[in-house]
Amino acid sequence: xxxxxxxxxxxxxxxxxxxxxxxxxxxxxLIGRRGRTASLPEAKGLIQAGFAVSxxxxxxxxxxxxxxxxxxxxxxxxxxxxxxQSYVESASISREQYELAMSGxxxxxxxxxxxxxxxxxxxxxxxxxxxxxxxxxxxxxxxxSEAAADSVFVTDAEGNTQRFVFGEARDSVELxxxxxxxxxxxxxxxxxxxxxxDAMLALTxxxxxxxxxxxxESADSDFGTDAxxxxxxxxxxxxxxMVDSFGNITYMYGYGDKNLYLYxxxxxxxxxxxxxxxxxxxxxxxxxALGFAAVCGGLSEDEWGGMRLTGYSESGSRIKTRVFExxxxxxxxxxxxxxxxxxxxxxxGGSVTELAREGLKYSAGSADELRQTxxxxxxxxxxxxxxxxxxxxxxxxxxxxxxxxxxxxxxxxLTLGYFADPxxxxxxxxxxWVLRSRSGxxxxxxxxxxxxxxxxx
Amino acid sequence: MxxxxxxxxxxIIALSLCISPVFAAADIVSPVAGSVVxxxxxxxxxxxxxxxxxxxxxxxxxxxxxxxxxxxxxxAIGPSEGDLDISSGGALEVSGxxxxxxxxxxxxAPAGGSPSQSSSGGNAEGEAQSETITILVKEAEYSPVxxxxxTAEDLEKIAAGNSLxxxxxxxxxxxxxxxxxxxxxxxASTVRYTNESEIGFYTKQLSxxxxxxxxxxxxxxxxxxxxxxxxxxxxxxxxxxxxFTTQKSGALxxxxxxxxxxxx
Numbered sequence: 001x002x003x004x005x006x007x008x009x010x011x012x013x014x015x016x017x018x019x020x021x022x023x024x025x026x027x028x029x030l031i032g033r034r035g036r037t038a039s040l041p042e043a044k045g046l047i048q049a050g051f052a053v054s055x056x057x058x059x060x061x062x063x064x065x066x067x068x069x070x071x072x073x074x075x076x077x078x079x080x081x082x083x084x085q086s087y088v089e090s091a092s093i094s095r096e097q098y099e100l101a102m103s104g105x106x107x108x109x110x111x112x113x114x115x116x117x118x119x120x121x122x123x124x125x126x127x128x129x130x131x132x133x134x135x136x137x138x139x140x141x142x143x144x145s146e147a148a149a150d151s152v153f154v155t156d157a158e159g160n161t162q163r164f165v166f167g168e169a170r171d172s173v174e175l176x177x178x179x180x181x182x183x184x185x186x187x188x189x190x191x192x193x194x195x196x197x198d199a200m201l202a203l204t205x206x207x208x209x210x211x212x213x214x215x216x217e218s219a220d221s222d223f224g225t226d227a228x229x230x231x232x233x234x235x236x237x238x239x240x241x242m243v244d245s246f247g248n249i250t251y252m253y254g255y256g257d258k259n260l261y262l263y264x265x266x267x268x269x270x271x272x273x274x275x276x277x278x279x280x281x282x283x284x285x286x287x288x289a290l291g292f293a294a295v296c297g298g299l300s301e302d303e304w305g306g307m308r309l310t311g312y313s314e315s316g317s318r319i320k321t322r323v324f325e326x327x328x329x330x331x332x333x334x335x336x337x338x339x340x341x342x343x344x345x346x347x348x349g350g351s352v353t354e355l356a357r358e359g360l361k362y363s364a365g366s367a368d369e370l371r372q373t374x375x376x377x378x379x380x381x382x383x384x385x386x387x388x389x390x391x392x393x394x395x396x397x398x399x400x401x402x403x404x405x406x407x408x409x410x411x412x413x414l415t416l417g418y419f420a421d422p423x424x425x426x427x428x429x430x431x432x433w434v435l436r437s438r439s440g441x442x443x444x445x446x447x448x449x450x451x452x453x454x455x456x457x
Numbered sequence: 458m459x460x461x462x463x464x465x466x467x468x469i470i471a472l473s474l475c476i477s478p479v480f481a482a483a484d485i486v487s488p489v490a491g492s493v494v495x496x497x498x499x500x501x502x503x504x505x506x507x508x509x510x511x512x513x514x515x516x517x518x519x520x521x522x523x524x525x526x527x528x529x530x531x532x533a534i535g536p537s538e539g540d541l542d543i544s545s546g547g548a549l550e551v552s553g554x555x556x557x558x559x560x561x562x563x564x565x566a567p568a569g570g571s572p573s574q575s576s577s578g579g580n581a582e583g584e585a586q587s588e589t590i591t592i593l594v595k596e597a598e599y600s601p602v603x604x605x606x607x608t609a610e611d612l613e614k615i616a617a618g619n620s621l622x623x624x625x626x627x628x629x630x631x632x633x634x635x636x637x638x639x640x641x642x643x644x645a646s647t648v649r650y651t652n653e654s655e656i657g658f659y660t661k662q663l664s665x666x667x668x669x670x671x672x673x674x675x676x677x678x679x680x681x682x683x684x685x686x687x688x689x690x691x692x693x694x695x696x697x698x699x700x701f702t703t704q705k706s707g708a709l710x711x712x713x714x715x716x717x718x719x720x721x
Contacts (some may be wrong), residue, residue, distance in 0.1 A: 058691045059496040060692055104700075163701065186662045188487075188496075193502050193660055195486045203500075203662055377502070377658040383645055384656065400506070401654050 006016040011095050017225040039292045041299060043124050043283065043306060046326070047112065048072055048308040052182050053187060053200050055107040057146070063187035063202050064180050065416055066110075066293035071179045075110050076125045078172040082152060085123055085256040087167035090134060093153075097163045108176040109143035111200075111413060113334065113436075114325070115157045120282035121365040137162050143361040157412075157438075159198075172412040179309030190408055193377050197408035205446060207416065208367030209431035212330060214264030216426050217297060217359035224262040226248055230259055230295030231270060260296075265422070267339075268297060268357040277319060285322045287381030289345040292352040293326075295404060297359065310334055310341050330364040330418055330429060336442060337427070340456035360420060360427055374450035376414045379433050380407050381451050383443070389413075390455055391437060410437045419444040419453045468593035481507030483677040486658075491612040493604075495691045499663040501645075505525050505652040511677045513648050513659060516641035518615075518670040518685070524597035530591040599640050602685035604669035608634045612685045615639065615670070641672055 049072040052064050066072055067101040082088075102109060106153060122129065131321035143153035143161075155161045156186030185204060190197030228251045232239050235253055242250045251260040261269040280288075294298055299307065327334040327341040333344065337358055347352035380387070384407035388398050391410060398406070418435040420427040431447040444453040487502035488494060505511055611630045620636065622628050628636040650659035668690050674683045 059494070091701075093701060100700055188500055192487050192500060194658065195504070203660055263631050375658065375660060376658050378654075381504075381656040381658055382654045404656050 021155045034235040040287075040294055043286055043290075044076065045273055046307065046309045047114075047116070047121065049075075049110045049114045049125065052108060052110045052176075054177055054178070054184070055102050055105075057104060057106045057310055059103055059185050061103075061200065062180060062184040063200060064184045065184070065333070068181075069332070070177060070181075071108075071110060072174050073332060074179050075108075075144075077179075078144065078170060078175065079122065079142070079152060080126040080129075081170055082164075082170075083126040083131055083165045085167045086130070088131050088133070088135070088164055089163045090162050093161050093163050094144035095159060095161070098143075098153060098155070102152065103143040105145050105147040106173050106177065107143065107145040107147070108173055109141050109153075111141045111157075111326075112139070113308070114157060114312040115140045116309075116312055116361060117314075118162075120153050123283060124379075128181045129216075133164075144176060146173045148360045150247050151172070162275060171192060176337075190380075190411060193403075194289065194380065196405045197411055199411045201414055204375050205373035205416075206240060207371045207373050209331070209333070209416070209418075209447060210365075210368045211366060211431070212362050214360035214420065214429055215361035215426045217361050218262060218268060220360075224268075224295060226298075227262070227268060227296045228260055230297075230420075231292075232258065235319070265292045266358055266426070267448065268355070270296060270352070270355035272351070272353050274351070275319075275353055276351030280320065280347075280350040282314075282322070284350065285320070285347040286324060288347050288350060288352060289322075289324045292355065293343055293345060293357070296355060297357055305328075306332070307343075309333055310336075312333050312345075316348075319349045321346065321353075323347075330361060330362065331367070333417045333431075334415075334434070335360070335418040335420055335429060336444060338422065338454045338457060342420075350378055360429075362429060366436070371448065374433070374445075376433065378433065379414065379445050380404075380411055383407070383445060383452055386452050387435070387437070391441060410439070412436045415449065421453065448454060478551075479507035481505070481576050481610045481677060483511045483675045483682060485673055485675055485682055485684050488671075488673065488684060490684035491609045491616065492581045493607070493609060493612075493687045493689060495689050497664070497666055497688075497691075498590065499666045499671060499688060500675055501659075501663065502609075503659040503673075505650065505659065505677070507655065508653055509677055510649055511659070513650060513673050513675045514643060514676075515645035515663065516672040516674065517644040518602050518672055519599035519640045519642060520602050521638040521640070522600040524595075526595035530593070530595040532589045532591075553674050579701045592613065597638075603641070604670050604689055606630075606667055607670065607687045612687060614672075616683070616685050621719065644671060645682040 018093040033164040047068060047312065052066050052071045052075075053061050054064075055061050055383045066073060090333045101107065115138050118137040119135050121139055121142075122131075122133045137154055139154045141153075141155040142160045143155065145153065149172070150167070151163050151165045152172075153161055153163050159223070164449060168380070185202045187200050190199045191202070192199055193201055194284075212383070228239065228241075229236050232251065232253055238253065240252045242252065247264045249262040251262075253259070257274060258272045259270065261267075263269070270290060290299065306329035307326050308329055309324065310327040314320055314322045323344065323346050325341040326343040326345075327336060329335060339356070339358065342357065342359050344354075345352060345354045353428065374382075381404060382402070384404040385397060385405040387410065388403035391406075392398075397403075413436045415434050415436075417432055418429040419432040419434075421430050430453060432444045432453055433447055433450075435443040435445065437443070441455055441457055443455045445451065483506070484504045485502070487500045495717045499515075501513065501515060503511065503513055513668075535538055567691050588703060614630065620628060620638075622681060630636055645661075648659070648661070666688050668688050670685060670687050672683055672685050674681060
């Protein structure tokens, strides 16, 4: 009799522990599978070059998209070599000095999608370095020049350049130039090609990129539950699950203290009302962001594919709010959607307060035969009215020359990528030119036709 | 004409005047007119406004290093002087291809256009005399323009194409020499670019370009546009130390180094 009672009570207890809000028993919970695989990508691998430009010292430049990451890896190794030295001082230099250093001598400059604190970048390259790098310098472009072989040049998004002088010279430029492969193409400043603007634009282009079919990561039936379990952890049992008339699912903890939204279009969002109160650094917040995203859907190679940091911003003085944006990659090229990168995470005071995620599953496959793309010059020229109207917020048509000069001046960079065109249950990845404006808006244009595909803030 | 026809004609004319015609145009963005480029490559960028087909040609400019030579030899036989051999010659400038380079030779004249003598007809008294005129033309020689000493002002003068200035004096270049005659020879064959949008660009990089003077010509429905650019060898690099000025005073830098060495 006692045995029967014990068995009965055990059964009740097991049902209480394993019963799911959807009804039914979660046997997977018996073997400890809660949330997705929490394997995190390395910070070093997330920071990839948008493109790199080499100068031969005679006014000629070539440009590489660095899809295999060789130039970026070499640049980080060179910076690590500088940081191993015992002396550094920095000074601001003028735009003219910087341009002369880049054009009058062999040089290499690497441009990044996201503007990062240079001190954080140095800490990622060389965690053991004893050198103290200023916290107030932001890096959008990292440059090396034989005009100053003992220096690196750090340029922010506004075009202000700091020269960091180390104790000993290195053969950085020669080593970096050797990393430029056959995919390098001639490039010129926009003012030389178009008569206006500063962006370094490729002269022409050839590509074998083709369209790729993709499905929503949330199409996996366990995705939502795993994400909820991963986020709410032990409190999952106290989470309310609600489904609206459209099929969108909301997991709510408390009275809206923490909410997880699973949308029918494949998007996932999280919000928390309580902010953290810790004084954290870039690396800590990045780890926090990645760790959170890993339990909210996974970030492993087979779950997410490649990824790269394509956007970053920070605010606040003592308690920092940092927003990290990550894009998936296909063949080394970033993938963007109509809402921008696939993953956006906000960390305040060391805690995640917001997350927006719209990942895709796809197989990049092999490239097609090379064919001519539309030239960057004509991407800007043919779409100047579109760019003008979006950035100006104006519905009235500007004069052609006015719109063109504005669009050329506002162009910060033009790189190859993919645009995820939404389809039922997924998307089609369309090869595109990604035009980033100085105000941060990204425009997407078909790589071969030059027609607009969309834009995102 | 009936009143209705007059009104209709007036309306058609007014409508035609109201419709603004779309003027297509082509501008050369690069090279900038009169620019001096220190590089081994030349960027050609042409902006085309409106639906238009344009022809783009790049020429290398040559100067007349040796003028043409024009010699005439006249042989005539007079009635009282027997056989006469009159040769006359002089160097006359010729221009263009107006002058045939083939000398007028008689049947018994030696080949090669060398001055020849011949006679024809009889030399008996009273008979009409004939003349044989031999023309020898040595073509002008042209050499590539050496752009080493050309300045932007020189390029302006070359582009203007005037051999005499306002005072009627020969135009001189910045090195004091008289502006020679120039001749264009095709360097990059004509390319036709078709623009189908409001604004389009033709862009091309010419690589391994030798130092010299080049001319880019664009022909469109609205006319022909040209510009000259001088390509030079890259000059010696400026002193590296001149690029970056010292930011801090010597005393302050010394103090920083001392402090740094103490806490190293």
